[in-house]
Amino acid sequence: MPILDVKDLRLYYSTRAGPVRAVDRVSFQVEKGETLALVGESGCGKTSIGISILRVLPRNVHTYDGHVIVEGEDVMKLSDSEFRKRIRWRKISMVFQGAMNALNPVIQVGFQAAEPLMLHEGLDKEEAIRRVSELFRLVGLPEGIERRYPHELSGGMKQRVVIAMALVMKPSIVILDEPTSALDLMTQANIMNLLKDLKWEEGLTYIFITHDLPLAAELADKLAVMYSGRLVEVGTAEQIFFNPLHPYTKKLIAAVPTLREEKKLEWIPGTVPSLINPPPGCRFHPRCSEAMPVCSEEEPVMVEVEKGHFVACHLYSDKG
Amino acid sequence: MSAPAIGAKEAFKEALKTLSGKVAFGLLLIIVLMGVATPIYAPYNVVKAWSMREVWMDNPPCAAPAWVQFFVHKKLPKTIIIENEDFHKSASTMEHGGVTYKFIYLDAYFDYPYDEFPNKISTFILQVTPTASNTNYVILSVTFERPDGGKITFVSDSSVPVNKTLELRETTKDVVEAAGSYVQSITGEFPKNPLPYVILFAEKGEYMNDPKHAEVLKGTYRIHIKCIAVGDPNANVAARFVLYGRVYGMAGTDSYRRDLMIGLLWGAPIALAFGIVAAVVVNLVQTILGVISGYFGGKVDDAVQRVAELMMIIPVLPILILISFIYHIRIWTLLAILVAFGIVGATTKTVRSMVPSIKEEQYILAAKSYGAGSWRIIFKHIFPRVLPYTFSLIATAVPAYIFLEAALSFLGLGDPILPTWGKILGDAEVANAAYYGYWWWIVLPAACIGITAMAFALLGYAFDKVINPRLREM
Numbered sequence: 001m002p003i004l005d006v007k008d009l010r011l012y013y014s015t016r017a018g019p020v021r022a023v024d025r026v027s028f029q030v031e032k033g034e035t036l037a038l039v040g041e042s043g044c045g046k047t048s049i050g051i052s053i054l055r056v057l058p059r060n061v062h063t064y065d066g067h068v069i070v071e072g073e074d075v076m077k078l079s080d081s082e083f084r085k086r087i088r089w090r091k092i093s094m095v096f097q098g099a100m101n102a103l104n105p106v107i108q109v110g111f112q113a114a115e116p117l118m119l120h121e122g123l124d125k126e127e128a129i130r131r132v133s134e135l136f137r138l139v140g141l142p143e144g145i146e147r148r149y150p151h152e153l154s155g156g157m158k159q160r161v162v163i164a165m166a167l168v169m170k171p172s173i174v175i176l177d178e179p180t181s182a183l184d185l186m187t188q189a190n191i192m193n194l195l196k197d198l199k200w201e202e203g204l205t206y207i208f209i210t211h212d213l214p215l216a217a218e219l220a221d222k223l224a225v226m227y228s229g230r231l232v233e234v235g236t237a238e239q240i241f242f243n244p245l246h247p248y249t250k251k252l253i254a255a256v257p258t259l260r261e262e263k264k265l266e267w268i269p270g271t272v273p274s275l276i277n278p279p280p281g282c283r284f285h286p287r288c289s290e291a292m293p294v295c296s297e298e299e300p301v302m303v304e305v306e307k308g309h310f311v312a313c314h315l316y317s318d319k320g
Numbered sequence: 321m322s323a324p325a326i327g328a329k330e331a332f333k334e335a336l337k338t339l340s341g342k343v344a345f346g347l348l349l350i351i352v353l354m355g356v357a358t359p360i361y362a363p364y365n366v367v368k369a370w371s372m373r374e375v376w377m378d379n380p381p382c383a384a385p386a387w388v389q390f391f392v393h394k395k396l397p398k399t400i401i402i403e404n405e406d407f408h409k410s411a412s413t414m415e416h417g418g419v420t421y422k423f424i425y426l427d428a429y430f431d432y433p434y435d436e437f438p439n440k441i442s443t444f445i446l447q448v449t450p451t452a453s454n455t456n457y458v459i460l461s462v463t464f465e466r467p468d469g470g471k472i473t474f475v476s477d478s479s480v481p482v483n484k485t486l487e488l489r490e491t492t493k494d495v496v497e498a499a500g501s502y503v504q505s506i507t508g509e510f511p512k513n514p515l516p517y518v519i520l521f522a523e524k525g526e527y528m529n530d531p532k533h534a535e536v537l538k539g540t541y542r543i544h545i546k547c548i549a550v551g552d553p554n555a556n557v558a559a560r561f562v563l564y565g566r567v568y569g570m571a572g573t574d575s576y577r578r579d580l581m582i583g584l585l586w587g588a589p590i591a592l593a594f595g596i597v598a599a600v601v602v603n604l605v606q607t608i609l610g611v612i613s614g615y616f617g618g619k620v621d622d623a624v625q626r627v628a629e630l631m632m633i634i635p636v637l638p639i640l641i642l643i644s645f646i647y648h649i650r651i652w653t654l655l656a657i658l659v660a661f662g663i664v665g666a667t668t669k670t671v672r673s674m675v676p677s678i679k680e681e682q683y684i685l686a687a688k689s690y691g692a693g694s695w696r697i698i699f700k701h702i703f704p705r706v707l708p709y710t711f712s713l714i715a716t717a718v719p720a721y722i723f724l725e726a727a728l729s730f731l732g733l734g735d736p737i738l739p740t741w742g743k744i745l746g747d748a749e750v751a752n753a754a755y756y757g758y759w760w761w762i763v764l765p766a767a768c769i770g771i772t773a774m775a776f777a778l779l780g781y782a783f784d785k786v787i788n789p790r791l792r793e794m
Contacts, residue, residue, distance in 0.1 A: 056685055056688050084691045085691070088689055088691050096683075096689075097682065102683055103683055104681075105326070106327035106328070106704045106705055107327075107701070112683070115687070115700070116690040116691065119691050149327065162686075165690075
């Protein structure tokens with residue numbers, strides 16, 4: 001049984017121009033101890049998947065439905081307070097995008113990281129901060145950092161604090177939303193190694209949201225490629241990198257720069273489609289070099305091309 | 321206006337580093353020390369009697385502060401009080417024709433080494449109280465003896481009723497006449513308008529009734545009281561003498577003879593308590609409502625903002641004047657009314673404008689995701705962000721409230737019992753202190769208000785520099 005099973009998840013935001021289909025019928029499964037990387041361009045709905053799993057929705061939600069099954073239980077059926085008490089941070093936690101802004105500048109970091117403990121376990125301040133100190137050692141922060149304010153910490157240290165904060169309630173699933181996007185390469189490498197170690201030591205399941213394919217390859221067992229609010233291809237890291245099927249995935253991989261190699265970086269003509277009025281049929285067809293007439297008429301369905309390798313493209317619809 | 325990325329504690333530390341912050345904290349420390357010293361100088365039961373005239377009768381009216389002497393290089397007269405115990409008493413009885421005569425003599429000496437005549441408005445008071453049970457009248461004489469041997473008899477062998485206090489002042493007819501006669505005995509002419517405060521203490525001469533030209537006679541003066549009681553060996557006499565000076569204490573006195581130092585000292589804690597409580601409560605409540613309004617938005621926001629707008633256009637001062645005029649409210653009731661009118665207002669609106677951007681920050685989302693409720697987010701995450709801004713508002717609001725209280729007191733609508741700086745100024749205005757030249761009565765309370773206001777204004781500037789990076793000193 002997968003630890004997390006997302007079925008037909010939809011999250012639309014209402015705007016004056018109409019609903020924005022940020023997450024449109026997305027389904028995927030993650031096994032225990034596995035890392036799923038959600039990759040795609042900016043604005044394709046990656047973060048929206050994260051916040052809809054954790055149910056931290058903005059005010060302007062238009063539609064929010066589907067199934068999120070955590071360890072066999074459909075948590076979408078839980079009331080808000082029940083979800084807050086039992087699921088958030090106890091089972092699923094999140095490392096938010098942008099370490100620089102993920103901490104309140106006027107609260108000591110130890111206290112901030114300890115807040116979930118005080119809220120959920122009812123620990124007093126001293127006890128909670130003591131527990132947080134242990135966790136700070138685990139994520140490789142030096143002694144005595146608990147009483148510091150965020151501006152006294154480096155970017156890497158702040159990111160470690162945010163990671164410690166996500167682990168404080170010992171969740172089984174951690175959603176990592178671009179955990180290293182604001183960091184320099186060395187710090188990024190350090191954080192990635194930390195995340196790997198934590199995964200092995202704590203048996204964590206990650207949902208790793210990133211736009212950085214090589215980084216996803218570092219950590220992920222499984223990749224889900226997202227385009228315009230929908231998943232276009234899901235497979236193991238090997239399958240996606242060595243045998244990309246969807247034309248979008250191919251282009252995405254071709255656009256990855258490599259060191260000291262004569263290679264013209266590919267790009268995709270056209271722009272990312274509007275999520276308010278997505279093109280009919282396959283949403284990628286206006287930019288697709290292999291588009292066929294059927295692409296603009298019928299929406300492709302996910303088919304399993306080989307074991308564990310799914311793709312939603314008319315090129316492969318007969319192979320399913 | 322965006323929220324400062326600095327905590328309350330940090331803001332305080334940073335504010336202390338600026339020059340204006342240091343000066344402000346120094347001044348505030350002095351004001352607070354003044355407040356602490358107040359109960360030692362004048363306990364609460366003393367200041368409670370501020371509006372009771374009879375309590376202050378031993379003080380000279382409209383006396384300048386004692387330190388004036390250092391500037392005029394003159395020894396100015398201080399108040400001299402001779403209590404009953406200080407009078408030297410002697411008594412003897414004599415039998416004559418089966419009737420007992422009791423003779424009682426009271427003597428008091430005092431030095432007058434000053435360069436000026438004593439207080440003009442109220443020069444002296446001599447209270448003589450004969451007591452007897454077997455007779456209704458005693459024969460009394462009161463003589464004032466000058467260092468040069470001159471004798472002025474205020475009461476000469478007159479029959480006075482017993483168990484009643486005979487009060488002699490510079491305005492008593494007998495005293496004025498005695499003084500006039502004394503001048504006549506020297507210059508041969510009874511003055512048109514005898515001025516006892518000059519005549520009693522002037523060198524003999526032509527000008528001894530003219531305060532401008534008369535010279536002060538320095539030396540030891542004597543008050544001699546003789547009392548004869550017929551038929552009562554138990555008769556007795558009590559006396560008390562006060563000679564009012566021209567200087568008093570550190571801050572002088574007003575026309576009601578009150579020690580202004582008491583008023584000024586008590587004014588400090590009252591002004592601070594009033595200003596700080598009003599500013600802190602009003603601004604904190606407004607800030608919290610602003611955060612709530614901005615955080616929840618929608619109908620809550622609308623309701624708070626509309627009420628805030630309504631409150632902002634209500635003219636509070638005329639309403640306060642009306643209420644004070646009708647009900648003669650205490651200062652603490654005034655405070656409560658101010659707070660009631662200040663629950664929402666400009667601060668609510670400013671803070672509300674800062675909240676939407678804070679609300680969208682990542683850590684608020686993080687806090688929501690780990691299960692923090694709305695109120696926890698409001699008080700733990702958003703409120704601390706806007707708090708330093710509120711501090712600077714509070715610092716600048718304190719003098720505004722002190723001025724408001726002073727203005728009301730000045731109009732005679734202040735607290736009916738406690739002295740405040742504004743009330744002292746109001747009294748000075750009523751007594752035409754500026755016209756008569758009682759400058760200490762105006763300058764000192766005005767300086768107190770000014771210095772306190774300046775301290776808070778500087779504090780406000782210091783906070784402004786800390787929370788507004790564009791003003792920061794490099």
